[in-house]
Amino acid sequence: MFAKSIAPLIIGGVLVLAACGGGSDEKDAGQTPQPTSGADNQQIGREEFGMTEEQLVNAIEAGESRIAECMADAGFEYISIDSETFRDAMDAQGTVPGLSDEEFIAQYGYGITTLPPTSDFRFGEENQAIFDDLSSEDQVAYGRTLLGENTQATYVNMLEAEDFLPAGGCTETAIKEVYTEEQLSPSFFNPFDALVEQDPRMIAAQQAWSECMAEDGYDYEMQGDPEDEFVERLDDLAKGADPTTLTGSDADALAELQGEERAIAKVDFDCAAEHIDAVEQQVERDISGRN
Numbered sequence: 001m002f003a004k005s006i007a008p009l010i011i012g013g014v015l016v017l018a019a020c021g022g023g024s025d026e027k028d029a030g031q032t033p034q035p036t037s038g039a040d041n042q043q044i045g046r047e048e049f050g051m052t053e054e055q056l057v058n059a060i061e062a063g064e065s066r067i068a069e070c071m072a073d074a075g076f077e078y079i080s081i082d083s084e085t086f087r088d089a090m091d092a093q094g095t096v097p098g099l100s101d102e103e104f105i106a107q108y109g110y111g112i113t114t115l116p117p118t119s120d121f122r123f124g125e126e127n128q129a130i131f132d133d134l135s136s137e138d139q140v141a142y143g144r145t146l147l148g149e150n151t152q153a154t155y156v157n158m159l160e161a162e163d164f165l166p167a168g169g170c171t172e173t174a175i176k177e178v179y180t181e182e183q184l185s186p187s188f189f190n191p192f193d194a195l196v197e198q199d200p201r202m203i204a205a206q207q208a209w210s211e212c213m214a215e216d217g218y219d220y221e222m223q224g225d226p227e228d229e230f231v232e233r234l235d236d237l238a239k240g241a242d243p244t245t246l247t248g249s250d251a252d253a254l255a256e257l258q259g260e261e262r263a264i265a266k267v268d269f270d271c272a273a274e275h276i277d278a279v280e281q282q283v284e285r286d287i288s289g290r291n
Contacts, residue, residue, distance in 0.1 A: 049162055049179070049183045059159075061080070064086070067146070067171060067174045071146060078130070089119065089121040089156045093157060096117060105266055114258050115243060123146070148167070155171050155174070158171075162190060165186055201279050205280070
């Protein structure tokens with residue numbers, strides 16, 4: 001759960017953590033079938049948006065195909081990213097090559113206020129080459145056509161974060177054709193995650209985690225609460241600006257906030273390792289029926 005929480009979203013131009021999904025449109029016959037009820041465990045997968053692995057692959061491929069069609073209609077070349085490359089890029093979100101989880105936390109905490117380096121994966125290798133060959137003017141047009149105004153809100157980033165709200169351009173067009181109204185809603189909560197959270201073993205483990213955090217002076221009820229707090233505090237401090245441009249007392253306040261984040265994330269990681277991780281893995285296996 002801890003590693004999964006380090007997922008990117010754009011707030012005030014800054015990559016921070018994310019929670020859930022975006023808008024809607026009528027679906028076509030090629031839409032990937034999705035689970036609709038948390039009551040039927042057999043219809044709920046462990047992947048993003050409660051999809052099975054097969055559904056996720058189909059959704060990625062359908063989305064990429066529609067993005068390519070939309071870009072072609074706008075006069076740009078875009079080569080669909082294959083699902084394996086796409087999923088590798090999803091896995092790379094919120095990580096720094098060469099750093100273990102413990103090393104990442106020591107340097108960046110949750111990766112919210114500390115602004116770790118982001119993945120250099122944007123459009124995929126082939127599309128990046130196409131982009132690099134364009135004039136600076138055409139590059140702007142390409143980025144806007146593909147992603148809209150928020151040029152950090154890529155399909156990879158948003159699917160990993162389970163949040164399509166920042167989508168724009170051809171990416172938004174494709175997403176609205178592939179995903180359900182429920183998945184596009186800002187209030188969406190992954191049904192598999194809901195089943196895990198509601199399991200009595202996880203409820204007990206969360207309580208133990210909360211007590212463990214309190215022993216170090218941190219009053220949080222649920223995992224994820226500390227990240228939510230740092231997202232809000234960074235947004236309040238930066239007020240929509242790039243935090244790296246803060247000066248004077250604001251820069252001092254950011255440095256203090258970063259220190260707090262590293263300290264809390266370390267305790268969170270240790271408490272989760274002691275009370276949450278093994279229980280969560282077992283509950284996920286029991287619910288999904290997979291090893």
